[in-house]
Amino acid sequence: MTTALSITKNIHDWLFSTMPEGVASIVEMTLIALVYLGIFSVAGLFLVLMERRVAAWFQLRIGPNRVGFQGLLQTMADALKLLSKELTGTVKADKFLYNLAPYFVIISSLMALAVIPFTKDFHAFDINIGIFFLIAISSIGVIGILLGGWSSNNKFALIGAMRSGVQTISYELSIGLSLLTMVLITETLQLSEIVEVQKNGWLIVQGHIPAIIAFMIFMIAGTAETNRAPFDMAEAESELGAGFHTEYSGMKFAYFFLAEFINMFIIAAIAATVFFGGWLSPFGITESIPLLGVFWFLAKTLTLVFLMMWFRWTFPRLRVDQLLTLEWKYLLPINLVNIVIMAAVVWLNLTINF
Amino acid sequence: METTTVNSNFKSEKYQINMGPQHPATHGVLNLLLTIDGEIIKKVEPDLGYIHRSIEKMCERDSYQQIVHLTDRMDYLSSNINNEAVCLTVEKALQLAIPERVKVIRTIIGELTRISSHCLWWGVMGMDVGALTTYFYGFRDREMINDIMEETCGARLTMNYNVPGGLMFDIHPNFVKRVKDFIAHFKTKLPEFDTLLTENIIFQKRTKGIGILTREDAISFGASGPVARASGYSCDVRKYHPYSALDRVTFKEALRTEGDTFARYSVRIQEMWESLSIVEQLIDNIPEGEHRVKTNAVIKLPKGEFYQKVETARGELGVYVISTGTKSPYRLKFRSPGFSNLSLLNHIAVGGKIGDLVATMATLDLVIPDIDR
Numbered sequence: 001m002t003t004a005l006s007i008t009k010n011i012h013d014w015l016f017s018t019m020p021e022g023v024a025s026i027v028e029m030t031l032i033a034l035v036y037l038g039i040f041s042v043a044g045l046f047l048v049l050m051e052r053r054v055a056a057w058f059q060l061r062i063g064p065n066r067v068g069f070q071g072l073l074q075t076m077a078d079a080l081k082l083l084s085k086e087l088t089g090t091v092k093a094d095k096f097l098y099n100l101a102p103y104f105v106i107i108s109s110l111m112a113l114a115v116i117p118f119t120k121d122f123h124a125f126d127i128n129i130g131i132f133f134l135i136a137i138s139s140i141g142v143i144g145i146l147l148g149g150w151s152s153n154n155k156f157a158l159i160g161a162m163r164s165g166v167q168t169i170s171y172e173l174s175i176g177l178s179l180l181t182m183v184l185i186t187e188t189l190q191l192s193e194i195v196e197v198q199k200n201g202w203l204i205v206q207g208h209i210p211a212i213i214a215f216m217i218f219m220i221a222g223t224a225e226t227n228r229a230p231f232d233m234a235e236a237e238s239e240l241g242a243g244f245h246t247e248y249s250g251m252k253f254a255y256f257f258l259a260e261f262i263n264m265f266i267i268a269a270i271a272a273t274v275f276f277g278g279w280l281s282p283f284g285i286t287e288s289i290p291l292l293g294v295f296w297f298l299a300k301t302l303t304l305v306f307l308m309m310w311f312r313w314t315f316p317r318l319r320v321d322q323l324l325t326l327e328w329k330y331l332l333p334i335n336l337v338n339i340v341i342m343a344a345v346v347w348l349n350l351t352i353n354f
Numbered sequence: 355m356e357t358t359t360v361n362s363n364f365k366s367e368k369y370q371i372n373m374g375p376q377h378p379a380t381h382g383v384l385n386l387l388l389t390i391d392g393e394i395i396k397k398v399e400p401d402l403g404y405i406h407r408s409i410e411k412m413c414e415r416d417s418y419q420q421i422v423h424l425t426d427r428m429d430y431l432s433s434n435i436n437n438e439a440v441c442l443t444v445e446k447a448l449q450l451a452i453p454e455r456v457k458v459i460r461t462i463i464g465e466l467t468r469i470s471s472h473c474l475w476w477g478v479m480g481m482d483v484g485a486l487t488t489y490f491y492g493f494r495d496r497e498m499i500n501d502i503m504e505e506t507c508g509a510r511l512t513m514n515y516n517v518p519g520g521l522m523f524d525i526h527p528n529f530v531k532r533v534k535d536f537i538a539h540f541k542t543k544l545p546e547f548d549t550l551l552t553e554n555i556i557f558q559k560r561t562k563g564i565g566i567l568t569r570e571d572a573i574s575f576g577a578s579g580p581v582a583r584a585s586g587y588s589c590d591v592r593k594y595h596p597y598s599a600l601d602r603v604t605f606k607e608a609l610r611t612e613g614d615t616f617a618r619y620s621v622r623i624q625e626m627w628e629s630l631s632i633v634e635q636l637i638d639n640i641p642e643g644e645h646r647v648k649t650n651a652v653i654k655l656p657k658g659e660f661y662q663k664v665e666t667a668r669g670e671l672g673v674y675v676i677s678t679g680t681k682s683p684y685r686l687k688f689r690s691p692g693f694s695n696l697s698l699l700n701h702i703a704v705g706g707k708i709g710d711l712v713a714t715m716a717t718l719d720l721v722i723p724d725i726d727r
Contacts, residue, residue: 059490155371159393159708229484230556238379238482239708314550316557317484319709320393 032124040110043265044258045075051309058313085250090153097151102255104144109262111137116269117192119279119293130191134270135176142168149244160243163320164227164234170327174221177335181214181342182274185351195278200353202277208352210342215275217331222267223308226260230315231323268304276300368396375404379482379712382722393707398700406726413686418444418518418653426512429724431471432666435464437516442597443662443673444518447655455643456520461599462636465629470499471667472626475719480551482716483560488551495543498536518653520646533637537630544626561616565702565714568613576694579669580621581718585613591665603635618717652681668692668719692724
């Protein structure tokens with residue numbers, strides 16, 4: 001039976017048998033990095049295309065369908081165009097920070113991608129504090145946005161960056177707390193074990209009412225965390241032009257752009273893993289073919305991504321003070337109460353297990 | 355720059371940003387100089403003149419037939435109503451008897467123009483508060499009106515359909531059928547506007563209680579059109595000084611008393627329903643007859659001053675002509691609705707957030723060439 005583990009183990013064994021140990025480790029690490037860069041760019045480009053097609057569908061349009069089959073190569077062509085663009089910047093920008101900012105954003109989303117389990121045993125590293133790591137690493141991204149907005153020496157960018165900062169910091173609380181609610185059931189922070197726990201039923205079923213509340217809070221906070229409409233304060237094109245990335249051009253702009261889409265993917269992937277059983281198939285129908293886990297994982301993730309796109313193309317944008325009211329006056333108290341409810345549910349053994 | 359000391363280490367300063375002339379929210383080349391304290395608007399100074407073309411001065415050079423064409427380029431979204439205003443002024447001065455057929459067609463086309471203008475406004479209104487999808491829904495229905503216009507007079511935006519003395523051509527044989535199709539179509543689509551945007555809780559939170567304009571202020575700032583009517587100031591020219599065939603139709607003047615952004619929004623939605631009903635009342639009985647009365651090739655207005663006002667999609671448009679008896683006016687002044695409506699922006703936007711300013715400005719429905727002329 002082919003599993004992800006057997007494939008990766010074969011490659012690992014072959015590398016270590018043909019090379020000295022030190023070289024093999026470096027080669028292996030480089031390989032993994034390349035694979036993840038590949039996943040990163042392909043996923044990013046695909047999501048951009050998906051967004052454009054979904055938007056077109058919502059907006060009575062057709063969307064890009066000329067380059068490649070059904071426009072599949074459209075975003076590839078766009079990326080090539082952006083690569084060939086001149087990198088312009090403002091004269092009075094803080095050059096060092098200005099150039100550094102996109103990498104903060106992109107590195108944080110790349111690192112978050114590393115712990116996502118695509119299927120059983122298919123992740124770059126499966127640490128026992130997976131969820132903690134995810135929350136920690138995803139908050140690095142906001143530093144990049146703040147730096148980018150501040151160092152471009154543009155008032156619109158600065159307003160965008162400050163909005164983004166205040167928003168991300170606020171909503172991180174809700175993300176953390178809603179995931180913590182689920183950890184009460186799983187009793188582990190390791191993502192692969194969280195999935196294993198769900199063999200008896202997805203957590204959203206196991207945890208029933210508090211889990212559904214936690215899921216809704218997570219999706220709202222996740223949308224806010226990725227700076228997407230209806231929480232796209234940082235960009236808010238009708239208010240701030242382009243927000244924090246006003247002064248970025250070419251590939252540096254593309255980094256911000258790709259990172260936004262990857263972050264959306266990560267949020268959806270975490271939701272799929274924690275609430276909907278990750279790579280597990282519904283009712284275990286394809287348990288005999290472990291590699292199909294990738295399919296189930298992607299199906300769940302993309303469904304949630306679609307949900308987030310649906311938000312974006314339907315809702316108007318909130319105002320910045322309403323955004324903070326929503327978090328501090330509604331989501332956070334609900335979340336705290338929800339944790340207590342979940343603790344009671346777990347303590348009284350009221351979870352639903354099949 | 356005024357500074358307020360919060361404590362010994364931190365100072366908070368107001369700062370200025372230029373919103374425009376190249377900014378997505380100003381819908382054209384309007385420059386707003388904003389003084390901001392953090393996110394809160396302290397002062398809005400509109401800086402005009404980026405698209406000034408001296409239309410009023412050009413009018414002093416042109417014949418009256420030519421002036422009609424210039425008015426298209428003012429408020430291009432209600433170009434037909436602008437054309438009508440000049441034609442009505444000239445006809446009033448010459449005391450021409452206009453055929454009933456012309457009057458009815460002018461009213462139908464005018465109301466269709468109003469609907470198409472409001473459709474576009476609705477689309478960009480949604481876009482300004484961040485709901486990008488509304489734009490395409492608004493344009494879908496506007497497109498049908500544009501097609502009708504194209505078939506009728508060959509142009510989609512700058513129609514030039516009216517001439518002093520009547521209409522340039524008679525209506526197309528398909529006109530009645532296509533307008534009826536549009537009415538049937540739009541009656542099913544207008545409720546969609548409500549489900550997509552009006553009833554959205556975020557939209558209501560963004561617009562209710564924002565940018566409040568009282569009735570007194572509306573009158574003293576010279577506001578007109580939906581902006582004034584949302585503040586409870588009944589000022590519909592179509593009601594008080596009916597022109598063309600508007601005296602024989604029944605319609606309700608859309609009035610709200612809240613005066614906030616949401617009221618201005620609702621007034622326009624209501625106006626679309628009313629315009630639809632006006633078109634419906636007229637479309638079945640367009641009288642037979644001439645589409646134009648003969649005028650001299652060179653129109654010379656008698657000596658004197660003439661004024662005619664109409665209700666465009668944005669409010670009251672006045673045309674004031676001083677004639678010395680020659681082929682061109684001695685002086686021609688347009689009283690455009692956009693200019694007075696813009697003047698109250700500072701009054702209602704101060705104290706709000708940047709997001710509020712954008713939403714408020716969207717409901718003023720500014721067309722910059724109408725302001726600058």
